[in-house]
Amino acid sequence: MPYAKIIGSGGYLPPRVVSNDDLAVELAERGIETSDQWIRERTGILQRHLVEQGVKTSHLAVKASQIALDDAGLAASDIDLIILATSTPDFIFPSTACIVQAELGAKNAAAFDVQAVCSGFVYALTTGETFIKAGRAKNVLVIGAEVFSGILDWNDRSTCVLFGDGAGAVVLSASDEPGVVGAQLNADGTQMNILAAAGNVSHGVVVGDPFLRMDGQAVFKFAVNSLAQSAHEVCEQAGVQLADIDWMIPHQANLRIINFLGRKLGIDSSKVVVTVDRHANTSAASVPLALDVARKDGRIQPGHLALLQGVGGGFTWGSVLVRM
Ligand code: ACO
Numbered sequence: 001m002p003y004a005k006i007i008g009s010g011g012y013l014p015p016r017v018v019s020n021d022d023l024a025v026e027l028a029e030r031g032i033e034t035s036d037q038w039i040r041e042r043t044g045i046l047q048r049h050l051v052e053q054g055v056k057t058s059h060l061a062v063k064a065s066q067i068a069l070d071d072a073g074l075a076a077s078d079i080d081l082i083i084l085a086t087s088t089p090d091f092i093f094p095s096t097a098c099i100v101q102a103e104l105g106a107k108n109a110a111a112f113d114v115q116a117v118c119s120g121f122v123y124a125l126t127t128g129e130t131f132i133k134a135g136r137a138k139n140v141l142v143i144g145a146e147v148f149s150g151i152l153d154w155n156d157r158s159t160c161v162l163f164g165d166g167a168g169a170v171v172l173s174a175s176d177e178p179g180v181v182g183a184q185l186n187a188d189g190t191q192m193n194i195l196a197a198a199g200n201v202s203h204g205v206v207v208g209d210p211f212l213r214m215d216g217q218a219v220f221k222f223a224v225n226s227l228a229q230s231a232h233e234v235c236e237q238a239g240v241q242l243a244d245i246d247w248m249i250p251h252q253a254n255l256r257i258i259n260f261l262g263r264k265l266g267i268d269s270s271k272v273v274v275t276v277d278r279h280a281n282t283s284a285a286s287v288p289l290a291l292d293v294a295r296k297d298g299r300i301q302p303g304h305l306a307l308l309q310g311v312g313g314g315f316t317w318g319s320v321l322v323r324m
Helices: 020-028 036-043 057-072 096-104 117-133 189-194 216-238 255-265 283-296
Strands: 003-012 017-019 047-049 081-085 110-114 139-147 165-175 180-187 199-202 205-208 247-250 305-312 316-323
Touching: 003 057, 003 117, 003 180, 003 283, 017 020, 020 036, 036 255, 047 165, 057 096, 057 139, 057 165, 057 283, 081 096, 081 117, 096 110, 096 139, 110 117, 117 139, 117 165, 117 180, 117 283, 117 305, 117 316, 139 283, 165 283, 180 216, 189 216, 216 255, 216 305, 216 316, 247 255, 247 283, 283 305
Parallel strands: 081 110, 081 139, 247 305
Antiparallel strands: 003 165, 017 047, 139 165, 180 316, 199 205, 305 316
16 A cells, blocks of 8 residues: 655745734724734744735645645646645635646646644645545645635734734655654534634625634643644554654644643654744644745755644644654
């Protein structure tokens, strides 16, 4: 049975960088008080990238995908499956994956979206690996892409300072060499209310609340505990020790969550990839963006073992162990 190996990656962030100070000024104009100090101390976030009006998730996804395809040395026509993780699709339908398929000219690819909020990329990567292992696909483009700025209530300072927009992508290919060596996914729908955008459109009218709402402290506890347990389980499944992990690439929600998690697992901070300071929380895009940064700056080398972890609304969480 072939392995599924990451042979290329790409990331794309919209060019508009908004620092905490910039955001504080913008929010002050609406009568909302925040500060660089509050955001930095509570979250580790220094800045975020935000799209201009009208830029959609597919636009970011296409750019990240083109970079990933070039990195992999493949043409769009070599891809036989596109899996795109997002909670901010361009439309109700078609899927954003289909829009990306058309834009890339990936005419041989099936395409669908995965909705697991901030765990979306880990879910999508596991799905791609499963297709490859089953012999149903050879080259899978796995994307995490979000325009979270579109579902934020910019009058709610407890959430709007936390997120950014962006996209990350990997090319996962059938290989005789080890690639994905373990995967572990979970969900607990009874926790749906601690993080949700509980609205929809029906009969042309917005029904419910279309903005992201969160119980920050409940999310914090859930994220640390669930990711710690998931890390142990995926290592046990793969027959490796936590000490064997070269790089931990957790969902980039909050530096305090990342630090707590690293300490709980006994993984030294020098082995943890952090991008939340520059990207903020880009939901499904955060893990592939962080992976791409650490591959391109030379930290992640072929043969290294990387632990990718996602956690988010649903509640959903999970881990993928990858031999790079
Ligand atoms: N600027 C200034 N003050 C603020 C801001 C802000 N942006 N937001 C909230 N405050 C105030 C509150 O109004 C409150 O004031 P009060 O004491 O006068 O009532 C005070 O700060 C403390 O508010 P808390 O909500 O208790 O702040 P907390 O210390 O819990 O930090 C945070 C909030 C950062 C959200 C924290 O709970 C957290 O890190 N949670 C994890 C959740 C997370 O990172 N989610 C990301 C999305 S989920 C995911 O991706 C898995």
